Amino acid sequence: MQPPYPDISDILAAKAKRRRALAALSWEEKVAIVEQMRRLQPKGSWKEKNTGKKKPGRA
Amino acid sequence: MQAAHGEMLDDVPFYLDGWPTAYLPLGVNAIERIAPAMEKTLSVINQLEAEGLIGRYAIGGAMAATRYIEPIQTYDLDIFIMLPVASSGLISISPIYSYLTQQGYMSEGACIIIEGWPVQFLPVYNPLTEEAVARAVEVRFGTVPTRVLGAEYLAAIMLETGRPKDHARLVQFFEFNALDRAALEEIVARHGLSPKWEAFRKRFMSGES
Numbered sequence: 001m002q003p004p005y006p007d008i009s010d011i012l013a014a015k016a017k018r019r020r021a022l023a024a025l026s027w028e029e030k031v032a033i034v035e036q037m038r039r040l041q042p043k044g045s046w047k048e049k050n051t052g053k054k055k056p057g058r059a
Numbered sequence: 060m061q062a063a064h065g066e067m068l069d070d071v072p073f074y075l076d077g078w079p080t081a082y083l084p085l086g087v088n089a090i091e092r093i094a095p096a097m098e099k100t101l102s103v104i105n106q107l108e109a110e111g112l113i114g115r116y117a118i119g120g121a122m123a124a125t126r127y128i129e130p131i132q133t134y135d136l137d138i139f140i141m142l143p144v145a146s147s148g149l150i151s152i153s154p155i156y157s158y159l160t161q162q163g164y165m166s167e168g169a170c171i172i173i174e175g176w177p178v179q180f181l182p183v184y185n186p187l188t189e190e191a192v193a194r195a196v197e198v199r200f201g202t203v204p205t206r207v208l209g210a211e212y213l214a215a216i217m218l219e220t221g222r223p224k225d226h227a228r229l230v231q232f233f234e235f236n237a238l239d240r241a242a243l244e245e246i247v248a249r250h251g252l253s254p255k256w257e258a259f260r261k262r263f264m265s266g267e268s
Contacts, residue, residue: 023235030129035097038132038133
């Protein structure tokens, strides 16, 4: 007997709607988002986080 | 958690689908703060062109793709350039870097940081990229005139490069109806990319054989 999995179609629809809204923004607005992502997750931070390696002097 | 630039990030809201949801839509302040930085970067690049250090240029890569589809995470601004040929008959990118470092801009790896944005200059390297720059779209970023590669040329370059992230991006171009398929197929045929196009179509565009 299968467990009662939840219906996540509303979540998926909301995600699709948000992607369309993002794509419809002006180029300037989208570049501002790219810049914000760059600041929040500097280059190399993903690798550092996932390999457990930390730069010297960092907590 | 602390970002490299010193901001504390502990209060950053949870991420959904990779996006900090509380930041969407962006506030006017963020756009006012960030867009002028890019405007300054592009103004410096326009100056390089005006002074003849570079020939015609156009924005490519993820920053160009972001104009046509949803924002893409990237760390640099790719600038495709036509380089003037030196009297020796050689073309070299080093005069650009020398000029910019004399202006106080610092290099970082393969990039040079211009007004806060890491910029990578990429000389056109084959007939496709040369044609893409020649036919780049004249646009404005904020108040600054610039050029960006057309969607069909970006798509053809993605096909040619063929990394997984290029294919993923190209799928998004179709998902968002961001390009003219007939125009893409014409470019693809002229530049010998038909086998790659057929392989992409079969693999990623369901319903096509």
